[in-house]
Amino acid sequence: MKVKDIMSKKVITVRNFATVANAVQLMRDHRLSSLIVERLDESDSYGIITETDIIHKVAAKGLDPDQVRVCEIMTKPCIVVNPDLSTKSVAQLFANTGIRRAPxxxxxxxxxISTTDLLLRSNFVEQPTSVSLQQQIEQRFAEARKICNEQGFASSECASAWDLVEELQAEKAHQQTERLNQTAFDEYCQEYPEAKDIKRFDPWFCHWEEEQYNKSL
Structure with missing residues (x-):
């Protein structure tokens, strides 16, 4: 599921020069905890003003919200999201940055997109990512074994198949903040010690990137 599948298309925005009092009224009218701040022009970036900004930077200091402008307390540029990003990636972004809403x-x-959208509209309850990843790992593991048995340990197809399995395992370990002590390939090598001689791809970056980089020099 992607961001564009669950995002809210109705967006309430506020202008840079609006007063904080104006922003608070908009939040009350539309029951929002934050507002997207409009760009000055196409070369400008979007901003965001949150209820936390208002409480910490205006109310806590005893300032008059009719005298403070949105531009004085907003965050700009704000974190933005691509509509084709997965909902899992957005959830990770929110967790890593502490934000709750992004344009x-x-x-x-x-x-x-907001935490409420992720909670109520996404399918993370019905289709947990960890379960899906584990299924992909098991499928790719079986395919890698088959390819190596048919093509031979020295084939590039065999090496590519194991690289894919390990990339999936690394992603799962990252999501669950676990240390990857043994990969599927290590497990395979215990059964077939001769497989250790498989020519592996560069662990730092893929060959396509290296080739494209060399062509640009």
Whole structure:
């Protein structure tokens, strides 16, 4: 599931020069905890003003919200999200940055994604990512064994198949913040010690990237 599948297309925005009092009224009217701040022009970036900004930077300091402008307390540029990003990736972004809402941008403002959207509209309950990844790992593991048995340990197809399995395992370990002590290939080598001589791809970057880089020099 992608961001564009669950994002809210109705976006309430506020202008840079609006007062904080104006912003609070918009939040009350539309029951929002934050507002996207409009760009000055196409070369400008979007901003965001949150209820936390207002409480910490205005209310806590005893300032008059009719005298403080949105541009004085907003965050700009704000974190934006591509509509084709997976909902899992957005959940990770929110967890890593502590934000709860972000505009969806592709040349222009398309919508907004929030923690509420992720909770109520995504399919993480019905289709947990860890379960899906484990299924992919098991499938690719079986395919890698078959390819190596048919093509031979020295084939590039065999090496590529194991690289794919290990990439999936690394992603799962990252998501679950676990240390990857033994890969599927290590397990395979215990059964077939001769497989240790398989020519592996560069662990730092793929050959396609290296080839493209060399061509650009």
């Amino acid at each position: 969806i941008i592709r040349d222009q403002l398309l919508g907004v």
